[in-house]
Amino acid sequence: MSEIITSAVSDRICNHMNKDHADAVLTYAQYFGKRDDANAAEMLALDEAGMDLNITVNEQLEKLRIPFPQVLTNPKDAHTVLVDMMNKAKGETAAAE
Template sequence: MSEQITPEISKRICAHMNEDHANAVVLYAQAFGGSPEATAAEMVSIDPHGMNLTAQVNDASVPVRVEFDHVLESAEDAHHTLIEMVKQARAKSK
């Protein structure tokens, strides 16, 4: 069974996404967070219902909440969901 999304798991996921997948985090803000003009973004936290980002929009740092299409059951579910969301965001931007 995969790990539940605890505050420690949230920190680990956010650190990984911000360090290794910064472009994906910007895509989340643009495609799902109602901030298509975002030029940068950072994942602040993730929970079973969604993720909190901070996006750079017109030289301002703004909070962005992205709700998931289902309640995440585990860290593994978060992994698969985030990958799927990147694919959807890239398809939208084509």
């Protein structure tokens, strides 16, 4: 039986992302959430299907749901998918420059 994304796993990943990869969380909001107007983002939770963010737009907090490109089957998938999403966003934004 594969592990699922429990609330403890979600909390651990979110804490890590917010502390060490805040720029990536903002990129997820701007690129995948199509919110170029966001100037800050915080990962609140994630599950097998996507992530929930708080974004700041014009000093106002808004919630944003970003679906993953595939369903996660275990916690390790979260790392792989988040890195792949970041690489996609970086690659496409770099190509546009």
